[in-house]
Amino acid sequence: MISITHEGIKEVEQALSEPKEPTAHFLPVNVISIGHMEGSQIQQATSESTQTYVVSEEHQRQLVEFIALLRNKLPDLELTNSHRAELQADLATLDAQVSSGRPKTRIIKESLRSVRRILEGAAAAVAATELLKYLPGLLAIL
DSSP states (O other), X not given: OOOOOHHHHHHHHHHHHSTTSOOSSOOOOOOOOOSOOSSOOXXXXXXXXOOOOOOOXXXXXXXXXXXXXXXXXXXXXXXXXXXXXXXXXXXXXXXXXXXXXXXXXXXXXHHHHHHHHHHHHTTTSHHHHHHHTTHHHHHHHO
């Protein structure tokens, strides 16, 4: 039979009321609440640690398909000259990363975020609305 003493209850209450302070038997309380996560990593309470995340061939294929679709729809987008030039620079960056032997997910993500910002500005164009549907999934897998 298992039971908890009054002192045990008081210690749990102390740990919960002062979550940043350890008690005699509990480390500081730490709660991480994530609604939805895909292809991400969490690292906590480490020292000089590193993480490696490998983009699968399927994810890379999805990215290549999106780049091709974006390049195909580019003429249909209602963009200013500066936004068109920025989008083409983002495409060149994505091409370079996809063809790299060691693509850098941070660079890919930032380029995709830039593409998203530009497309959101051109959302009146049907092509932009269609392309925007792909970005949440792509950003989630990187």
